Amino acid sequence: MKPGRESRQSGLSLLEVLVCIGILLILAGAVMPVAKVTLKRQKELELKRTLRTMREAIDLYKEYSDKGLIEKEGLDSEGYPTDLETLVKGxxxxxxxxxxxxxxxxxxDPFTHKDEWGLRSYQDEADSKSxxxxxxxxxxxxxxxxxxxxxxxEDW
Structure with a gap:
């Protein structure tokens, strides 16, 4: 060593690095369940919004049919659309x-990632899946x- 220069050791010891990694693992383990619940909650909110939008469209179709603004489809029609595609095509x-x-x-559907939905007709039972x-x-x-x-x- 040259005279006038001091020797300084810098850096972290292996023990300090291991302690920091352990703390990070514990924090990551605590955050993962919260993130999963948050993601599921977001999907649930999206599902509720989507169901409400479609039900409002069906109700508006029924209202327009009852007021005579659009023609009822078929002889046994209760004034509801024949399918969801009717709401889109117009x-x-x-x-x-x-x-x-x-x-x-x-x-x-935010859970199935498909545009397929279960449908009930006016003549079906309230809890019917067909x-x-x-x-x-x-x-x-x-x-x-x-x-x-x-x-x-499926009960929402």
């Missing part, structure tokens, strides 16, 4: 060449998981 307005569209597109193909009275998700509150998604 129906002709009475005494007009315009088409009324109730949805821009069929929404994608669709009578007469009209669309209600929609539900085809995902059979359980929500954070313990309810089944």
């Amino acid at each position: 129906v002709p307005q009475v005494n007009s060449t315009r088409k009324l569209k109730f949805l821009r597109r069929i929404p994608v 669709w009578g193909r007469q009209n669309v009275y209600d929609v539900y998700t085809l995902y059979s998981g359980t929500a954070l509150d313990g309810s089944k998604y």
Whole structure:
């Protein structure tokens, strides 16, 4: 060593590095369950919003049908659309060449990542999982998981 220069050791010891890694692992382990719950909650909120949007479109279609603004489809129609695609394609307005569209597109289920939904017709039982193909009275998700509150998604 040259005279006038002091020897300084810098850096971290192996023990300090291991302690820091241990603390980071513990923190990461605590954050992962919270992140999973947050992601599931976001999907649930998206599902609720999507179901509400489709149900409002079905209700608006029914209201327009009852008021005579659009023609009822079929003889046994209760004034509900025949399928979800009818809400997207639109129906002709009475005494007009315009088409009324109730949805821009069929929404994608946030859990199944498909635009396929369970449908109930007006003639079906309230808890029925089979669709009578007469009209669309209600929609539900085809995902059979359980929500954070313990309810089944398909019952929403």
